[in-house]
Amino acid sequence: MSLNSVINSTFQFVKDRFPVEKLNYHSMVEKKEVPVHKMSWGYYTGGLTMFFFMIQVVTGLFLLFYYQPTVSEANVSVEYINKYVAGGSLIRNMHAWSSSCMIFCAVLHLLTAFAMKSFVKPREITWIAGVLLLFITFTFGFTGYLLPWNQIAVNATKVGLQSIEYIGEYLPGQLADVPRIIRETFQGEASVGQSTLGRFYALHVVILPLTLVSLLGLHLLSVQIHGMSQGVDKPAKKSEKFMSIFIFKDLSLWAFIFLCLFTVSMCIPFESFLPYPLLAPYNPLGSTPAGIKPEWYFFFVYYPLEMLPFWVILLASMILVGVLILTPWIFKGASRKTLGFLTILASLYLVVMTIFGEQIYELFKH
Amino acid sequence: MSFSNTETVENSKDLKQIDLKLKTNLSLIAFASSLALSFMTANPAQAYPEYQAFVEKNSKRSINCAMCHINEGGPVGNSKGQIGSLSEEELKLLSKARIAFEPGSDVHSPILNEFGNKIISAVGKKKFLEYKTSPEKLAAALGNESDLDTDGIPDAQEYLDGTDPLNKFHGEPVKLFWINLNRCKTHVILTVLAVISINFGLLSLVKGISSIKKK
Amino acid sequence: MTNTLLFIVLPYLAVFACVIGSIYRTRKEPMSYSSLSSQFLENHGLMWGSLPWHLGILLILLAHILAFVCPGFWQTLTSNQVLLLSIEAAGFGLSILCLVGLVILAIRRLTSPRIQAVTTPMDLFVIALLLAQVALGAAMAVHCKWGSAWCSGTTTPYLWSLLLFQPDLSTIEDLPLIAKSHIVCAWLFILIIPFSRLIHLFAVPLEYLFRPPQNVVWNNSRKLKEECSAFVAEDTRRHFLKAALGIGFGAFLLSVGTLNKVFNFFFGPRLSKKEETELMEVKLAHLESTVDQRKLELERQASNYIMVAALSELNQSSGKYFIDYQMQPAIAFKGKDGLPLLISAKCTHLGCTVGNKVDEQGRILCPCHVSYFNIETGQPNAEAPAKAPLGHLSWVIMDERGSILASRNLEGKTACSVNQQALANGKVYIAKSQEDKT
Ligand code: HEM
């Protein structure tokens, strides 16, 4: 292939994904239709994820008023928010609950999009942006978890960062050093300490939000350009206008979800699920308390990691990431039936590992 | 602080007999053996990890000494809230707390937290020592009146649940849900009404728009 | 004199005129009491003007009526500070909404020639008066704060006194001018109701909103079509009004329900002396531990020996944590030989800090993923996720004068120059290794 044809085909690729003639309000918003069929609920998952992100931004900005990212102040300031600030515990709980909900919805969104085969041409960019958004969301969770600087936060982060370095053992030659360098960059000093906190803080409140928002812009832009994918094999008989029928339905779902989130955040402190010794301020001079675990949304890799050799997990996750990113090409020809079957398998795995992971692990160990 | 050293040695002997899992959490053992040392010289020192073992078994949550003690590592040692760090004043308080055999006395032991002191003043040291063989009775003896952290779950319940009796934001999630739902009902009701009203409005909006479209 | 005229004579006159006039008008010209529609003449401004105006004024009027009819209930509402704040904020917001609506309506009346044709001078007067009245209301919200709270002690008794025919001006006499004008304006309104399109007040609200769809069928087909579309437009408008009401009311409730919880967030808490002291103590303790941490670091930079513990403090079953030259945790035990045994506490699996309690088999536990390490050899148990052994550290024992009594190097070679007795008073140190020095 000559250089010229490469350039040409690249250009054509971009042109197909972002057709200039469609870049206007009329075709992007006014004309957009949302099909109505039995999988239509899948069209709401993306909006919900965005709604939770908006809640995260608002509550996160609230928290910034009082949170202080230093090893001596972080835990005190979080305590202070909980104990003294009016509505502080509510805001903090909302941030924590909504982060879990956001991740749940993002995963659900990915699964439904996969099952509905919404990733085929011309929606490849939308899909890849979506996958990246999911990774960023997980990173949000990982970096945020450290910020309260309590036992579980710091120790879980230590383990997490150390696992990155572990990857190095399986890489050849020069590459073997890369994971260590990555870990040291994020950690910033010999062990998880002030530099780590500062870096995670910067990631969590500035870098990741900016990245997420820009990727989200790309994602939404391409969604609006190409309209909703058909989603089922037989083209739906009915459809509704995106503007303004669907969007108001979206809003009314949001209102309802807000009610649930608000009630739950007011009633159940997120930390109640953990044993209290893990919530004590981090003590660098003591032993690690028992029961260090990542957040529930990491269970699907955490428990297998505990049970199987590291390289199995490493290989599996690399394959998974590769497949996710290349999905639009790998599954180009797959039927919706196959995709649906795969989705059910994947969801089954996620649900079982998340809910029964601990039991499986105990069984496995004894 | 010679006697705290002896205690450590005592502990270490006892330790060999206990389940390993418990070893990380020495509080009650240490507490008990310090009692034993000071009052029951006739009976050789005995460790009783029963309270912690019981709570962990009963609640399936791991706990540590900080449920009743100031220091999460228990009273032995010389950090904050441990015997080795006490001032003369505090040692006096400690001795006073150690002879609070009957319920109802005002104890302010410098190695115990609010809940620990509450236990001793509510049931008395004598009963407390008795209950070590049936730690579940301690909950009944404490009664359901006292709720030090005002989270709505009585201390005795939190003891059984293995949750922090001194943290308002820590408790059995389901229990907390119902308690807080009741406490915040005005807000919940207002929000429910608001959501109903907004959804009614949005529905009308959708209807209105579709009737324009039809035209 | 003026007070009597404005606040006693005017009200009675207004109410009297209003009642008589309205009855007369509904009898005489029954078809005219709903306001003359201009919708077919000019549709554009109507929605944007009329909707906010009606929405705003309806809620505001309801609140006024509630305050005057059930002063007791109103007082309980407004005595809750947050609720009061919300009411005032909502009132102000709604009055701004009204003002915007009114201005748009006024512009529409003044600029569209087709509407001017059906506009009477009275209409213009009404709009001007309304503008003034709403502006006064909004001004009150800003200048005479908490009107919704103090009205139950001033205006409400005054109105009741009028109603009971025992006029009593004492409660409103010293009200600010804005408030007085607001009241006078209100009476003027009542006065002109029968003479203007305001008469539709009695016709509109509920029936207009929720009446079932009805349609008059003409037998002329062109008329029929026109009428149908008018009907649909009317129907649509009804939906929109419902929507606006629902959303507006919902948003109001939501702001009361949620903002009440979070509104004070930004103001910062007021702590009692005791809480403040406690907080200070906690903060200080945290700062001190950070200081300690920094001191440790500095000490490791600067000195060639770091004390771990007195040898007599060490024992075989429970180790003492300390920090090594790399700022990693390590544990000091006493070995079977009575000499120190120093072992790294950083788990070779994923770096958790290993526990310091020795079990029956002479092992310490890393709780993170359950690895047992033998303290003598440092080796993990066979099933453990950790594969590499924990390293031992070298040490020296010195007496008070700093002379070295015994030492062990990294290879595990021990050198001892004195007997056990003499060692007992020694202190255990770790020494800076060659690499650490550079
Ligand atoms: C612009 C957006 C955001 C800002 C400014 C922000 C800010 C903060 C701050 C200041 C904290 C520390 C306070 C605390 O621990 O309660 C925090 C914690 C946290 N954040 Fe965020 N955040 C944002 C978005 C997100 C997102 C999108 C997620 C996840 C999907 C997330 C997940 C978390 C988690 C899991 C915690 C720990 C919560 C806890 O343990 O209480 N955050 N965030």
Ligand code: FES
């Ligand atoms: S970190 Fe010690 S066993 Fe995993």
